[in-house]
Amino acid sequence: MNEVDQALANQLIDVRRNLHREPELAYEEFRTTEKLREWLTHANIHILDLPLQTGLIAEIGQEKGPIVAIRCDIDALPIDEQTELPFASEVPGKMHACGHDFHTATILGAALLLKAREGDLPGRVRVLFQPAEETGHGAESVLASGGLKDVAAIFGLHNSPDLPTGVFGTRTGALTAGVDRFEITVKGVGAHAATPEKGVDTIVTSAQIITALQTIVSRQNSSTEPVVLSVTRINGGSTWNVLPEQVELEGTVRTYNEEIRRLIPIQMTRIIEGVAAAAGAEAQLHWYPGPPATINHGEWADFTKEIASQAGYDVHDIPPQMGGEDFSFYLQQIPGAFVNIGTGPAYALHHPRFDVDEAAILPAAKYFALLAEQALVKLQEKANS
Secondary structure, eight states: OOOOHHHHHHHHHHHHHHHHHOOTTTTTTTHHHHHHHHHHHHTTTOOOOOOOSSSSSEEEOOHHHHHHHEEEEEOOOOOOOOOOOOOSSSSSOOOSSSHHHHHHHHHHHHHHHHTTTTGGGGSEEEEEESSOOGGGGGHHHHHHHHHTTTTEEEEEEEEEEEEETEEEOSSSSSEEOEEEEEEEEOOOEETTTTTTTGGGGGHHHHHHHHEEEEHHHSSSOTTSOOOEEEEEEEESSSSTTTTTHHHHHHEEEEOOOOHHHHHOOOOOOOOHHHHHHTTOEEEEEEEOOOOOOOOOOHHHHHHHHHHHHHOOOEEEEOOOOOOOOOOHHHHHOEEEEEEEEEEOOOOOOOTTTOOOGGGGGGHHHHHHHHHHHHHHHHHHHHHHH
16 A cells, blocks of 8 residues: 555544544434534535535535535444444444444545546536434435435445455345334233233233234235334333233334335234234334335446446445335435445444444545546446437
8 A cells, every 4th residue: 555545544544433432323413514524624625505404415526517426324323332442432322333434434535535636527526424324314304405406326335244345245226125113002901910801901912913914924925025024122011910901012114125115004004903803902003114225226236336346346246135224215316326345244233342344444435436436427428429
């Protein structure tokens, strides 16, 4: 590594560690935004004036020509860090346990590299530092701000502890799943546990609902279409000898197919209400839609792999993942692709001991700078043909 690359690598590692020490949760990224504004301003990079409470969008390049966007996310998670790193979180109960500090350092590095070549860019690059990805809805606030107006292609990344450093992965079509949350309220009649016939047992009813819901996966949707329906929380009762009047269930549904996603709450409602009625109870579904599946556009997914090969990555087609990603909202409106950059092996995402290989930061920054520049060239050539 030459001296210039080493200096930039050290700078970006310092950025990552700075952010890691002071993690901020979704919509609270005020200090993170201030830091980004300072770093970008110091590099003489233009920041757009947009109605964003947290997060920001910078712009690099020429007034004429196409516009592409590269995006990272900046929020942390409500997790107590257990890494014992010298730059571990200094904020109790908050941690960059999903690598958004890595993402931010990477895209900031790409911005610095693009700024150095600004006069050669055949268009503009919007550099998006997005808030609140962990809520599943931060992207919607960015779209509402108008900051991506006229963008012709958009690209984003996630680090992957499942891929070794130096490995790049993506695919055409669904890369991450649509993510929805549900709550179910089951109401019956409380009674002494010794005389259940005098009440309506919400515990048994809830157990039957949980079991019956799995028929949505096994019997009501095609076995060729992946669906996950998980009940993750049960809350009911306060002591050992009383049948509770009410039980609350909570969980999530994941699928890649938008039509199945639309049908599942209908299927769940039918099962929930039917099972409850058979027991003499009442039950209600509360549905909270999250981000849709991340559907990569084939042309741009292939392009990201081509550029990754040029950048020296070991490129792989990877299987779709059941995790969620609100980059999907961008891809519903703008052609583009989402990619995975290997930073492992490590603890899994959202683990209190999660960490990334910092040696992956500079290559990822160089890759995204090259990707953005070559995407502009590709769009300009298409416009001229």
